[in-house]
Amino acid sequence: MAEEEKEKREMEALDYGMIILMIIGTIIIAIGFIKGLVWQPWTGM
Amino acid sequence: MKEKAVCVSKLAVPWIATLLALLLFFPVAGSAAVTGSVSAKSVPAGDTLKITGTIEPGQDLYITLASQRIFVPKECVGSKERGIFIKEGKKRGFNSDTKVPYLAYIITNNSKPLGKVDVKRYGGAFFFSGLYKTKMFYLAKWDKVSALARKGYLGPIDTKEEYNLYKFNHEKKFGLFTVTKERTMKGKMPIFSRDVLTDYSKEPYYWNKGTKVSLDKATGKYEVSFKTFRHTYPNTPFDVYVNGKKVATYTVAKNGFWLPLGYRYLNPVIVIIGGIIVGWFFSLVGLGGGMLMAAYQVLFLKTSGPVGINAANTLKPSNLPIVFFSPIAALRNYWWKEKRLVLPLALAFGIGIFIGAFIIGPPISAKYLPMAKYKAWLGIVVLVMAIRLTYEMTPRGLRASKSRREVVKKYQEEYKKAKAEGVALKMSKVETVKPGWWTLDFKFFGSTFRSYPILFGLVGVLIGIVAVSFGIGGGFILVPTMTMFAGLPMYLAVPVSLVGTMFSCVSGLSGFMVRGYWPDPWIMLGICVGAYIGGFLGGRTQRFLSEKVLKVIATATLYFLILRFLKIEIWI
Numbered sequence: 001m002a003e004e005e006k007e008k009r010e011m012e013a014l015d016y017g018m019i020i021l022m023i024i025g026t027i028i029i030a031i032g033f034i035k036g037l038v039w040q041p042w043t044g045m
Numbered sequence: 046m047k048e049k050a051v052c053v054s055k056l057a058v059p060w061i062a063t064l065l066a067l068l069l070f071f072p073v074a075g076s077a078a079v080t081g082s083v084s085a086k087s088v089p090a091g092d093t094l095k096i097t098g099t100i101e102p103g104q105d106l107y108i109t110l111a112s113q114r115i116f117v118p119k120e121c122v123g124s125k126e127r128g129i130f131i132k133e134g135k136k137r138g139f140n141s142d143t144k145v146p147y148l149a150y151i152i153t154n155n156s157k158p159l160g161k162v163d164v165k166r167y168g169g170a171f172f173f174s175g176l177y178k179t180k181m182f183y184l185a186k187w188d189k190v191s192a193l194a195r196k197g198y199l200g201p202i203d204t205k206e207e208y209n210l211y212k213f214n215h216e217k218k219f220g221l222f223t224v225t226k227e228r229t230m231k232g233k234m235p236i237f238s239r240d241v242l243t244d245y246s247k248e249p250y251y252w253n254k255g256t257k258v259s260l261d262k263a264t265g266k267y268e269v270s271f272k273t274f275r276h277t278y279p280n281t282p283f284d285v286y287v288n289g290k291k292v293a294t295y296t297v298a299k300n301g302f303w304l305p306l307g308y309r310y311l312n313p314v315i316v317i318i319g320g321i322i323v324g325w326f327f328s329l330v331g332l333g334g335g336m337l338m339a340a341y342q343v344l345f346l347k348t349s350g351p352v353g354i355n356a357a358n359t360l361k362p363s364n365l366p367i368v369f370f371s372p373i374a375a376l377r378n379y380w381w382k383e384k385r386l387v388l389p390l391a392l393a394f395g396i397g398i399f400i401g402a403f404i405i406g407p408p409i410s411a412k413y414l415p416m417a418k419y420k421a422w423l424g425i426v427v428l429v430m431a432i433r434l435t436y437e438m439t440p441r442g443l444r445a446s447k448s449r450r451e452v453v454k455k456y457q458e459e460y461k462k463a464k465a466e467g468v469a470l471k472m473s474k475v476e477t478v479k480p481g482w483w484t485l486d487f488k489f490f491g492s493t494f495r496s497y498p499i500l501f502g503l504v505g506v507l508i509g510i511v512a513v514s515f516g517i518g519g520g521f522i523l524v525p526t527m528t529m530f531a532g533l534p535m536y537l538a539v540p541v542s543l544v545g546t547m548f549s550c551v552s553g554l555s556g557f558m559v560r561g562y563w564p565d566p567w568i569m570l571g572i573c574v575g576a577y578i579g580g581f582l583g584g585r586t587q588r589f590l591s592e593k594v595l596k597v598i599a600t601a602t603l604y605f606l607i608l609r610f611l612k613i614e615i616w617i
Contacts, residue, residue, distance in 0.1 A: 014388040018380075018544070021395070025369050025551045029573065032362065032558055036306050036566035041122040042352045044114030044147050044278070 078265065081108075081285060081292035089300035090310065091275035093255065095268065100288050102265040105155040106258065107193065109200030109286040110271065111146040113294075114278060114352075116224050118143065118210070122353035124561060126223050133219070138187075139210040146201060147224060147352055148277065149211065152242045152269055154260045158193060159241045160185040162250065167234045170421035170611040177615070180250060181229075181237045184212045197289030215240045222356040226308055226349040227274045232615035233343045242271070273297050276309045276349065306359050307565035308349040316346060316568050320575015321582075323367060328375035328583025329590065330535070330599040331542035332524045335517030335549075336606055338367040338572065348568060361516025362557040363564035363572065368518030369550035370573045372543035374580030375587075379540035383472040383588075387537055389485055391544035393498035394523060397505020398545055402513040402552035409510060423511065424610030430525035431603035437528065438596055448492040452534045453592045455490040460591070472588055475537065489537055496531040505545065513553045518546030521606055524599060535595040539587065 081098030088094045100106055118130035119141035131141050151159060160183050166175030184190075187205045194203050202211050214220035215238040221228050228235040229252050237252075244258040255272030279299035285292050301310035319341040327334030342348045342360050350359030380386040436442040443450055455473075463471070479486040482498050504526050508519035523542040527533045533541075554564070587595070608614035 014392060017392060018388065021547060021551065022373060025547060028551060028555050028558070029366050029369065029569065032554060032564045033566045033569055035558070036563045036569065039306070039563055041306075041354065044112070044116060044352060 079288050079290045079292065081287040081290075083285060083293045083295045085295065087296045087298045088273055090273055090277045090279070090297050091300055092273060094271050094273055094295060096271070096285060096287075096293075097268045098287060098292065099265045100260075100267060103262055104265065104288065105158075106153055106260045106267050106269075107198040107286075107288055108152040108269055109149060109198070109202075110152070110283050111149040111200040111202070111286065112277075113282040113284060114147050115144045116147045116214070116352055117141075120353070121223075122351060122561075123223075123355060123358060125358070126353060126355055129219060130223075133213060133217075134210070137209050137213055139206040139213065143204075143206040143210045144201075145207050145210045145214065148227065148274060148281070148283075149200060149202065150239060150242055150271070151199060152256060152258060152271055154243065154258050154267075156182070156241045156243050156248075158185070159190055162248075165236055167231060167236065168612045168615050170424065170613075172421070176613065177231065177234075179231055179236060181216075182241050182250070182252065184216065184240060197286065200284065200286040200291075211240075214238065219355065222349075223354065224352055226276065226352065226356070233340070234612075234615050239274075275300075276347075278308070278352070279303050302567075304348075304565050304567050306351055306563060307346065307363070307568050308351060308359075309347055311346060311567075313567045313571045316571025317575040317578075319345060320367065320572045321579040322575075324371035324374075324576035324579020325583045325586075326579070326598075327367065327371050327520070327576075328543065328580040329539070329587050330524070330595055330602060331539035331546075332520030332599055333602040333606065334371060334520060334546065334576075335364060335368050335512075335515075336521065336609070337602075339364050339516060340609070342568070346568060348565065354562065357516070358557070358562040359565055362554055362562055363568040364516050365518075365550040365554045365557075365564075366569055366573045367576045368520070368546035370576035371580035371583070372547050374577045375543055375584035376540065377581070378584035379543070379587075384474040385472055385489065385536060386540040386544065387475055387485070387487060387496070387533075388544075389477075389480065389482075389498055390496050390501060390527075391541045393482070393502040394505040394508070394541065394545040395548035397502035397507075398509040398512065398519065398548040399505075399552050401506035401509020401511075402549060402556060403509070405506060406510040406513040407556060421611055424607050427521060427603055427610065428607045430521070430529070431600055431607060433529055434525055434596065434600045434603065438593065438600065448494055449532050449534050451492040452490045452536070455492075456534075456536070456592060459490075472536070489534070494531065494533060494537070496527075496533065500530075501526065505548075508545065509549065509552060512546075512549035513556050516553060516557075518549045520546050521603060525603070528596075535592050535599070536587075539595070 078101040081096055084095035096108060121127035121130055134140055162180055163183050164178050165181040166178045169176030187208050194208060202208050214224040218235055221238040225238040227238050229237060239252050242253055242256040245253040245256050257270040260267040277297040280296055282294055282296045284294050302312060304311055323334055323338045348360040350356045473490040476488045478488055478493055485496050485498050487494055508522050512519040520542045523545045524538050527538040
């Protein structure tokens with residue numbers, strides 16, 4: 001029973017890991033989007 | 046003595062006056078014959094501009110259209126690009142402070158003094174480069190054009206350094222992808238950037254399309270039509286020089302939705318369509334997403350990047366979200382609903398990819414740059430994988446893996462049963478039998494599989510290095526690794542591969558951003574939206590396709606990628 005419980009907890013931890021990955025990825029993409037919108041690297045004038 | 050001196054000075058006065066008059070009068074008389082006017086002060090990008098006027102009778106016509114926006118290597122935004130310009134400048138004879146118009150064209154009735162048309166070979170990998178051939182205009186060396194340039198016939202390009210930089214920006218792939226952004230293409234291969242143009246009816250080369258030059262040498266009257274570059278930076282003013290005299294200015298105006306870092310006019314809906322197609326395909330087979338989206342960008346979007354940043358360094362960060370958002374949508378099904386994601390395996394790959402892309406990759410690619418040169422070798426690695434996957438599909442290959450054979454059999458039985466009952470097939474869950482980092486045993490459709498998380502983590506390191514260099518996810522290594530070394534069926538390999546590529550996106554994209562290379566917001570957003578829709582569709586449709594069909598699609602994609610890596614296939 002304890003073994004099963006431990007395994008379940010491990011799986012839950014992995015689930016949370018995936019959710020954290022999704023959040024981090026979305027934040028990075030959002031930062032890229034905002035910077036891409038406001039950045040004007042060259043006008044040549 | 047004094048009288049004689051007075052006499053000499055008296056005589057000299059009319060002479061000096063005559064000489065002065067001649068000096069002042071002659072240049073004015075020479076340029077007074079040159080006139081020119083433009084059909085409109087403002088031309089929408091991509092429209093045709095007409096220039097009419099007169100030159101001295103009997104002369105050849107040289108019209109230079111030069112943008113007032115300039116490029117200077119030392120002000121290059123991309124640090125990597127700046128370094129390359131400084132290095133190339135030493136070799137090709139220009140300096141870091143040499144200024145050239147970012148776009149400049151020379152329209153003439155006689156192109157011979159400026160260069161020649163010759164064969165250009167392109168395509169193919171390093172061991173058989175120059176597989177295909179076409180023609181392009183090669184600019185002559187400075188010694189041959191210096192007389193014309195010094196008279197101002199090339200507009201603001203009047204020194205050796207400026208001419209050499211202009212030549213580099215138009216004829217070398219790096220120059221045209223970093224500065225002019227205007228390229229004539231054969232398939233997806235760039236040939237050169239338009240520089241010297243003549244009348245299309247007289248010299249029907251592809252680069253002369255849209256150019257008309259009519260000159261009456263007897264009277265000096267001329268009329269020229271020129272098609273402006275469709276993706277000229279919005280509201281760029283141009284100077285018009287006719288035979289060395291500046292006669293007019295015009296502006297190439299904004300014409301459509303301008304991508305702020307993609308440097309193209311494009312409807313973002315086109316990006317979304319590409320994202321849906323590629324996202325759907327990627328979530329079905331777990332590979333080829335990054336590569337196909339990059340191909341879509343090169344062929345349809347033609348992502349160019351800001352002046353001073355090589356097109357690839359905008360294309361890659363904009364591309365990476367395809368391998369993030371398509372998996373998110375597909376995993377809703379694969380992971381939460383059908384519970385067929387072997388998460389420990391996925392995370393083992395993920396950690397490896399993160400180490401490869403973030404810690405080991407950048408110093409390696411800094412030392413052995415450019416990684417793109419190793420593309421052909423990557424092609425050979427993929428070839429080995431494709432051959433192995435093909436073998437696995439043969440009856441003999443299938444017999445070799447008992448557990449996979451059982452899964453395929455069980456799946457087919459369940460599928461038939463579900464079809465007979467008129468209900469959708471219920472996928473089996475993944476159940477862990479023996480957890481562990483060295484060996485991991487789990488059950489799927491009644492069969493037990495053994496995999497090696499630590500070993501796969503090491504493969505992940507390699508994938509990370511490749512992913513960050515090419516701006517792709519690395520699914521084309523992930524899927525064959527799992528099916529070959531662990532004998533996993535596609536139903537299990539695909540979800541794991543999708544999670545692995547999500548790590549590639551996070552590490553790769555942040556790596557680009559840290560180095561100052563930002564994605565185009567609209568291309569990226571379009572890809573995110575399209576990929577999510579595509580991934581959602583893929584996640585729902587995969588179970589309707591048999592293991593064999595999935596494998597055939599995956600293998601066919603690998604063969605396609607080989608042709609792409611070796612630059613044999615250059616059209617799609």
